[in-house]
Amino acid sequence: MHIREMVFKRKLDCVSVAFDYPNVPRGPRSCRRKILNKRTDEDDTKMCAMDLLASLAGKILEEGQSSSASSNAFEGNNHENFGKEIKTEREDHHNPLKSESSDQGNSVSRPTYENTSDKCVVNSFSFPDSDGILERTPMSDPHKKIHGETGDAHVNTGYEQGEATHGVRDGGLTTNTCNLEDETALGVQFPKPVCVDGDDLKSPSFVNMTPNGSLARHGNHTNLGRDDDEKLYSYHKCSNKFKSYRSPTIRRVRKSKYWKQVPKDFGHYRADVGRKVLHRKRKSCYGYNGWLRETIYKRRRSPDRSSVVTSDGGLSNGSVSKLPQNRDSVKLSIKSFRIPELFIEVPETATVGSLKRTVMEAVSVLLSGGIRVGVLVHGKKVRDDKRTLSQTGISCEENLSNLGFTLEPGPSKVPIPLCSEDPVVVTPTEPTSLCERSAASPTLDSGIPIADDVINSGNVMDNNLELVPYQSEISVDDPSSESRALVPLPALEVKALAIVPLNQKHKRTELAQRRTRRPFSVTEVEALVQAVEELGTGRWRDVKLRAFENADHRTYVDLKDKWKTLVHTASITPQQRRGEPVPQELLDRVLRAYGYWSQHQGKHHARGAPKDPDMNRGRALESV
């Protein structure tokens, strides 16, 4: 059976950030902010996606590669670590420099956001191997071109319109087709052609990054996990339209003042960054693999009345099952899936590593949105899920070459509505499946597929990527369409979709999204109070560094604002307070610190904490 044809369409707006701080672009604060916000959301989304995927992957992937435990530390238990962090900090509070240094050294659980974004257009990537390992497309691939000269040059032509074309093109046709009776190969590939050259999209050509499509899983993982930390980030000067995004982490790194203070920590920091990145990557990979495996697994054992074909559960490409079969059964070997197009924008200066990561991000988002499989018979989409295979024309007697599969954005999550202004295709989405975040703010801006936010994995994800599913697909499950099991796939739609993505971002970019609300936990409040007690109320940056350095989603402005509200909260009656109640003890400290620092207008900051012992009542002032 040949499979392929899934088309996910999405656009990625990527802004590249550089870890190379000297080159980090600076932009208007407002812009940065927006971007930042954006990123956060994105991260959240990713996070969720990742979690989801990770769960799917389950233990299957565990052995794949050992992952650094430390990198996970932060994840999932922000608070715990947070507390840890704080403790550590306390040991040397009053000495910002020192504490910072020590932090670096300890680098306990310092999540680093991977920054991905580069503005460029990547049209295709391939997912090879059966294990679901994502193979990144090397830039060197002749079929792919990335242009970075213009921020807006992404043109997409509807090369994907013809399903048939794909099949032929991917050269995998032959391999994709297999005999019904002989085996079940579960190799899955996501070959996809894409060429973007300048503003033109060349005819698609199949790019098989993974020639054999059967790379060892381990090997892949390893690769994924390790590529170029340092090179991961590339810098690209963004046009005004594309505000550069940089993660908080990045920001810290480039902070000149900060670095002047503790230059020696740079190395550590970088290393840490690399680690984090690594972690993230792994995560992504696993997630992806997990998903793939899951998919495959299901497919294998799928059918209602069908027997499980696989015994080994192994997903390696080319695995063959020799289980006895019924004459009526249909065996399929899926060598590749076609996924929706992914539009990625990356500057020429981007590194291959960043490109890879960007693609990974795109894929992750795609997957996080839910995926479903579409079946094509003779190029026509089979909409009626109730039909039997034989009724549909799929049987051992049939030439399975007529059978195709597509991966489509699933109903679980939906693609984001495109900019209203755009005339083109708007993806009808199913509100019900939208994540909270997305539902709340469908408008995405610059679509920056950034690394997942390791923190707050619980937050809803939202992605900047745009999934542009085939419109025709959207109603696939519609029961009412039973009458016509086979529905021609409207090429035009596809075409239209192909075009859409590229222009949207600009407008969208302008539309900043509000960051997701992230109420401070008691733990955080405690940390904040502690820091303010020591540093005063006018040194938010220091507070941030001291107590929230790992909480990249908390900016110093956030801390300042929180403090503001805390003071207010402490001033009102308990009945008037809302949200998660803050222990009175903390509120008392807030008022105490507030009063203290109001009088000691920062005169003692050098010293840090107020001398007034009562201020930290019950708390050792060891470092004061």
Place this chain on the structure above:
DNA sequence: ATTAGGG
């Protein structure tokens, strides 16, 4: 890049 404040 930070800080301070209003919205």
Place this chain on the structure above:
DNA sequence: CCCTAAT
């Protein structure tokens, strides 16, 4: 949380 103005 966001936005602006002023540093």
